[in-house]
Amino acid sequence: MVKIAILGFGVVGSGTAEVLTENKKIIEERLGCEYSIKYILDLRDFPNSPFANLIVHDFNVILNDPEVAIVAEMMGGSHPAYDFSKACLEAGKSVITSNKEVVSNFGVELCSIAAKNGVRYLFEASVGGGIPVIRPIINDLASNKITRICGILNGTTNYILTKMRDKGASFSDALSEAQKLGYAEANPSADVDGIDAARKIVILAALACGKLISPKAIYTEGISKISLLDTKLAESLGCSIKLIAQAHVSPEGLTAFVSPCMVQKSNPLSRIDDVFNGILIDANMVGEVMFYGPGAGKLPTASAVVADIIDVIAHRDVEPKTIAWDAAADTDLASFEKFCSERVFISSEKLAFPNDIAIISEAAAESVYAYMTESISEELADKIASENKDTVLSVFRKI
Amino acid sequence: MVKIAILGFGVVGSGTAEVLTENKKIIEERLGCEYSIKYILDLRDFPNSPFANLIVHDFNVILNDPEVAIVAEMMGGSHPAYDFSKACLEAGKSVITSNKEVVSNFGVELCSIAAKNGVRYLFEASVGGGIPVIRPIINDLASNKITRICGILNGTTNYILTKMRDKGASFSDALSEAQKLGYAEANPSADVDGIDAARKIVILAALACGKLISPKAIYTEGISKISLLDTKLAESLGCSIKLIAQAHVSPEGLTAFVSPCMVQKSNPLSRIDDVFNGILIDANMVGEVMFYGPGAGKLPTASAVVADIIDVIAHRDVEPKTIAWDAAADTDLASFEKFCSERVFISSEKLAFPNDIAIISEAAAESVYAYMTESISEELADKIASENKDTVLSVFRKI
Numbered sequence: 001m002v003k004i005a006i007l008g009f010g011v012v013g014s015g016t017a018e019v020l021t022e023n024k025k026i027i028e029e030r031l032g033c034e035y036s037i038k039y040i041l042d043l044r045d046f047p048n049s050p051f052a053n054l055i056v057h058d059f060n061v062i063l064n065d066p067e068v069a070i071v072a073e074m075m076g077g078s079h080p081a082y083d084f085s086k087a088c089l090e091a092g093k094s095v096i097t098s099n100k101e102v103v104s105n106f107g108v109e110l111c112s113i114a115a116k117n118g119v120r121y122l123f124e125a126s127v128g129g130g131i132p133v134i135r136p137i138i139n140d141l142a143s144n145k146i147t148r149i150c151g152i153l154n155g156t157t158n159y160i161l162t163k164m165r166d167k168g169a170s171f172s173d174a175l176s177e178a179q180k181l182g183y184a185e186a187n188p189s190a191d192v193d194g195i196d197a198a199r200k201i202v203i204l205a206a207l208a209c210g211k212l213i214s215p216k217a218i219y220t221e222g223i224s225k226i227s228l229l230d231t232k233l234a235e236s237l238g239c240s241i242k243l244i245a246q247a248h249v250s251p252e253g254l255t256a257f258v259s260p261c262m263v264q265k266s267n268p269l270s271r272i273d274d275v276f277n278g279i280l281i282d283a284n285m286v287g288e289v290m291f292y293g294p295g296a297g298k299l300p301t302a303s304a305v306v307a308d309i310i311d312v313i314a315h316r317d318v319e320p321k322t323i324a325w326d327a328a329a330d331t332d333l334a335s336f337e338k339f340c341s342e343r344v345f346i347s348s349e350k351l352a353f354p355n356d357i358a359i360i361s362e363a364a365a366e367s368v369y370a371y372m373t374e375s376i377s378e379e380l381a382d383k384i385a386s387e388n389k390d391t392v393l394s395v396f397r398k399i
Numbered sequence: 400m401v402k403i404a405i406l407g408f409g410v411v412g413s414g415t416a417e418v419l420t421e422n423k424k425i426i427e428e429r430l431g432c433e434y435s436i437k438y439i440l441d442l443r444d445f446p447n448s449p450f451a452n453l454i455v456h457d458f459n460v461i462l463n464d465p466e467v468a469i470v471a472e473m474m475g476g477s478h479p480a481y482d483f484s485k486a487c488l489e490a491g492k493s494v495i496t497s498n499k500e501v502v503s504n505f506g507v508e509l510c511s512i513a514a515k516n517g518v519r520y521l522f523e524a525s526v527g528g529g530i531p532v533i534r535p536i537i538n539d540l541a542s543n544k545i546t547r548i549c550g551i552l553n554g555t556t557n558y559i560l561t562k563m564r565d566k567g568a569s570f571s572d573a574l575s576e577a578q579k580l581g582y583a584e585a586n587p588s589a590d591v592d593g594i595d596a597a598r599k600i601v602i603l604a605a606l607a608c609g610k611l612i613s614p615k616a617i618y619t620e621g622i623s624k625i626s627l628l629d630t631k632l633a634e635s636l637g638c639s640i641k642l643i644a645q646a647h648v649s650p651e652g653l654t655a656f657v658s659p660c661m662v663q664k665s666n667p668l669s670r671i672d673d674v675f676n677g678i679l680i681d682a683n684m685v686g687e688v689m690f691y692g693p694g695a696g697k698l699p700t701a702s703a704v705v706a707d708i709i710d711v712i713a714h715r716d717v718e719p720k721t722i723a724w725d726a727a728a729d730t731d732l733a734s735f736e737k738f739c740s741e742r743v744f745i746s747s748e749k750l751a752f753p754n755d756i757a758i759i760s761e762a763a764a765e766s767v768y769a770y771m772t773e774s775i776s777e778e779l780a781d782k783i784a785s786e787n788k789d790t791v792l793s794v795f796r797k798i
Contacts, residue, residue, distance in 0.1 A: 141706070142709045291688070
């Protein structure tokens with residue numbers, strides 16, 4: 001009988017208790033092993049919950065109980081989630097988390113502490129909610145070098161952009177609607193400013209190349225400045241605007257960033273709509289694969305948390321396979337200024353480009369012009385934008 | 400040093416040798432273990448291949464060499480692929496295969512022999528080519544009950560249907576083009592008649608519920624009768640025609656079948672085009688997830704074969720996790736006659752439906768009429784079609 005503790009009885013924590021209970025019979029059959037939830041840590045009481053009698057308020061009850069082998073941390077935020085996770089790993093308990101903030105900021109240390117203590121630190125639910133992506137990268141793409149990851153990793157912004165495109169809603173109206181539906185927080189900054197997506201892409205990049213970049217160190221641009229004219233011109237150019245998190249692994253090093261992009265309709269990411277997420281991976285042998293599904297939500301995210309719990313239980317008698325990351329050094333990173341991509345410039349007047357830059361296509365609406373260029377560097381795109389700062393309204397990368 | 404043998408030096412066999420060689424350094428780093436290819440079995444010699452010196456013509460050389468721990472069977476066809484796989488498993492060697500014909504017909508026996516001999520029989524490459532789908536179902540959806548699998552599992556037919564829809568090519572012209580490009584065999588029956596997709600869906604269904612149905616026992620309808628008028632009317636109804644393999648797991652039992660379907664544009668499978676495959680899975684906790692990528696091809700398929708090889712090597716010192724299937728009994732199957740789905744009837748004259756059947760939408764082109772009905776049983780759909788057999792040109796299920 002394996003004993004599990006859950007830290008945090010919010011959306012994902014209560015979902016995890018529900019999945020473990022609802023599907024207990026088939027999970028135990030698959031595992032050939034029984035389990036039970038012994039404690040749920042929360043500051044609040046939940047007198048009407050079927051799990052009311054498992055609630056504890058003191059973390060040390062869990063930490064000091066040698067029967068607890070697995071701790072599922074679903075508290076959110078850095079502290080005390082990081083501190084509790086670290087203490088559990090040091091006490092020889094495996095830790096499962098959906099907390100991208102902790103994984104992206106403290107993943108190197110926590111993976112290393114897990115390895116030293118012969119336990120595991122797993123975080124499938126931290127990226128893409130219920131979509132299997134982290135374990136498939138580790139196991140199923142193990143025969144490949146991953147060269148590129150492009151993902152729609154934030155459901156809130158994807159919902160807003162879908163409403164802007166399909167219903168002609170303004171950014172602020174679409175955001176209000178997302179807030180009403182519970183898709184966006186009262187303070188939506190982490191979502192709409194791209195911070196959540198940045199945390200997720202550095203985790204995926206670390207899985208691809210073993211180097212974890214600080215999410216604060218990557219270029220991160222959100223969607224709050226996107227206008228309806230932008231989405232209209234995107235349509236005319238055969239694109240949808242999506243908030244895309246990218247990681248590129250080249251001989252020059254690693255590049256990761258988050259920005260709204262024009263996504264060509266032929267790219268499967270262009271059709272990932274509403275709150276769904278999609279992760280497109282290019283690897284040297286398989287080519288292009290994509291994982292699609294619900295990027296958030298109570299039961300989907302809990303489904304991924306419980307997959308990690310099952311993984312730990314299934315491998316409880318073997319030496320744990322651990323993830324080993326290094327903190328990315330400056331020398332691991334490629335120059336972002338030299339990173340090249342096709343661009344779309346949106347301008348209030350006709351725009352003259354240097355002669356040697358090829359324009360792939362153009363569009364116009366309401367006396368505003370859009371130009372899609374060949375692949376140019378960040379440096380050159382910035383130069384063109386700043387030289388035309390009185391007329392250029394916005395600039396998008398294109399994938 | 401783990402020694403590997405490859406059976407069959409055709410497209411996937413030579414791809415496997417290439418992946419194992421090309422990515423050897425990173426794979427060995429990830430594994431912390433070295434490997435080498437010791438033999439490649441083929442009837443032919445390949446004097447100009449870098450692997451020429453590994454070619455053997457006698458299977459017994461491999462079978463009787465105790466150094467060979469892993470055998471990758473990529474011969475195709477049932478015999479001798481099945482016989483060789485069985486002999487290797489009985490000799491204590493793990494077997495990896497891309498051979499859906501063998502897995503779908505002999506999977507129950509081969510998995511059981513593997514378990515008895517403490518070795519593994521793995522077949523990630525048998526469904527979806529390079530797309531990670533089998534291991535994700537086993538590991539990542541382990542916290543779920545799978546209720547439905549709908550897949551575009553055959554790249555050849557998807558290529559043909561895409562050309563018919565987008566270029567207005569007839570079935571026979573699109574097939575010729577697919578043959579010219581090497582996407583279709585000279586004898587295309589296994590692909591265009593749905594046989595290949597039937598083999599794959601019974602494998603996925605067995606992963607979902609532990610019961611393997613004989614692929615010959617499921618309703619299988621191919622795409623050779625689809626007309627350009629069908630594709631045109633599909634467009635008018637907001638659908639694309641795709642060859643869809645389905646498995647449904649309900650309290651009444653398991654249903655699996657293959658048929659061309661009208662796929663509504665809002666369904667992510669409607670946008671899986673050309674030779675790509677996509678597998679959409681509904682499960683009780685995660686909801687809907689989809690896996691997308693190259694469903695065939697030398698290096699993609701080899702990527703999945705090598706992922707299985709890596710899995711075997713990584714777990715070489717632990718008791719193997721085995722797959723246990725039973726042959727599906729009649730009592731495991733739900734009645735196909737009672738299976739319900741929305742339907743599209745295409746008719747040369749206006750069609751009168753029984754009053755209690757709701758028509759969801761209609762279209763017409765070139766004096767041919769299309770009617771999309773509410774969900775009705777197979778039985779009822781057959782009855783309507785046979786009562787109107789002089790005018791009904793074709794009937795499609797809709798997803």
